[in-house]
Structures are given as structure tokens and as C-alpha cells.
Amino acid sequence: MPAIKSINHVAVVVDDMEKSLAFWRDALGIELHELRNVPAEKSQVAFLPLAGAEVELVMPTTDDSGIAKYLAKRGPGMHHICLEVDDIEGMMSQLREKSIRLINEEPRISDDGKKYAFIHPESTGGVLVELYQISA
Amino acid sequence: MPAIKSINHVAVVVDDMEKSLAFWRDALGIELHELRNVPAEKSQVAFLPLAGAEVELVMPTTDDSGIAKYLAKRGPGMHHICLEVDDIEGMMSQLREKSIRLINEEPRISDDGKKYAFIHPESTGGVLVELYQISA
Numbered sequence: 001m002p003a004i005k006s007i008n009h010v011a012v013v014v015d016d017m018e019k020s021l022a023f024w025r026d027a028l029g030i031e032l033h034e035l036r037n038v039p040a041e042k043s044q045v046a047f048l049p050l051a052g053a054e055v056e057l058v059m060p061t062t063d064d065s066g067i068a069k070y071l072a073k074r075g076p077g078m079h080h081i082c083l084e085v086d087d088i089e090g091m092m093s094q095l096r097e098k099s100i101r102l103i104n105e106e107p108r109i110s111d112d113g114k115k116y117a118f119i120h121p122e123s124t125g126g127v128l129v130e131l132y133q134i135s136a
Numbered sequence: 137m138p139a140i141k142s143i144n145h146v147a148v149v150v151d152d153m154e155k156s157l158a159f160w161r162d163a164l165g166i167e168l169h170e171l172r173n174v175p176a177e178k179s180q181v182a183f184l185p186l187a188g189a190e191v192e193l194v195m196p197t198t199d200d201s202g203i204a205k206y207l208a209k210r211g212p213g214m215h216h217i218c219l220e221v222d223d224i225e226g227m228m229s230q231l232r233e234k235s236i237r238l239i240n241e242e243p244r245i246s247d248d249g250k251k252y253a254f255i256h257p258e259s260t261g262g263v264l265v266e267l268y269q270i271s272a
Contacts, residue, residue: 010146029140
């Protein structure tokens, strides 16, 4: 049976990275591990790891991506929760059997080789949920 | 210096607990640790612990609480992120010095003795952030 292991990260969509870092890094004191442009996602992402799950701040760098449209429609705030799973294909099959709507029919592969897929908020009670398999 | 230790939980506001459990517990397979009425919050809360941070599903049980109004206005979805801190009073002082707006001026105490306080979304980039001190 595929199993959810942990929350990997919580992603926050932001419209002003410096202003957001003034809160998460400077006021709360969480260390900024990396601020990276992710062209594949048309975003700039700030990674703020904690013990266990990390906070990610995601700022769209174009206005035509899914996250840019989300920001335009709903404003800044929480965007998705990412769950680490040990067997992403197995979990996706299990979800399909339960009639859960997936956004990606097959896992996508990130630049660093992680498999990921999103579950549609329609099937989760309004939460965009990402599944993430880190090790094979 | 007060320090953020980890994400303690992510809270999801739901309008139909059984339907939400059909996703989080039955489809994803996360174990339901406890389903509890929390009269002080006028809510029913499902606790779904994972390694590290847990998922909490919160369903208002009246229509006059803050979370009931949130649900009526914005619909079901992510509600807040809770960060564990080692020194909540110290952190609240630090935030005040940085002109971060707090919802609670003093920590509140839960039934089981934990200190908690909320930071206003206005100062966080649209995210309701809870601070939680578990041990003294």
C-alpha cells in the first residue's frame, strides 16, 4: 500500500518577494536557504527549510502561468500543501480507484529528478494538494 | 533569540467532515488519530498526524465563530499554518518591534496548556499564521 510519509512543504504565493521575506526571514527569523528562479514554473521561489516541512514562497515571474492567474484572482496567500509519498504511481492508482480527480495523469519529473503530481481541489475540499516522491 | 522550530500543523476548514475524511483518511490513507469537538473554538476537529507536521480538518459547529465566517466568505480550503516556537512571548515581542500586526496581544492558553497566538494576514502576505509553544 502506498503511504503518505509527511508534509514536505507548504507553498505560499506572493506578489512581492522582498516584502514577504521581511516577514518570514527577518521578523520570524527563519533562515533563507535559497532564492531561485525556476523558469519551468515561471516563478521565483524562496526556500525556507524548518525541521521537517519547509515553507516555500513562490512569486510568478510572468503573468501567464497557473500560479500568476491564481494570484491575480485570489491575491497572495497559501497556495498548496505538498505531501511526501513513498510510491507516487501506487498512490495515484489508489486515488483513481476512489474517484479522486487528478490534475496530472502521470507524474511529472522536476529538474532534480523528483516525481510530483497535483490533486484537484475539487476532490480535496478546496485544497490544492501536491504529491512528491523524493526517493525511488 | 526566539526561534521557529517547525511547522506544527496545517489547518483546513471544511464544510462536510465525512466528505473530507473520505479524501484525507480513506483515499490518501492518513490515519485519523482523533475526531474531537472543541467547544471553545465552536468546531469539530479531525487530527491526522504525520511524521512532523500534521493535517487538521476544522469544521465550524456554529455559524457565529471566526472560522464559520471565513468558511461562509471564502469556502472550504486551507485556513492557517501553525509554527512551533520555543519562546512565544519573545517571538511576539520581536514581531512587535518589526511592526508585525498580531491578532492576539497576549498568548492564549489551550485546554491542554499550550500557549498560542495568531499573526494577522495583513503582515504575512495573506497567510493566517499561528504560533504555538508546546513546552515551557
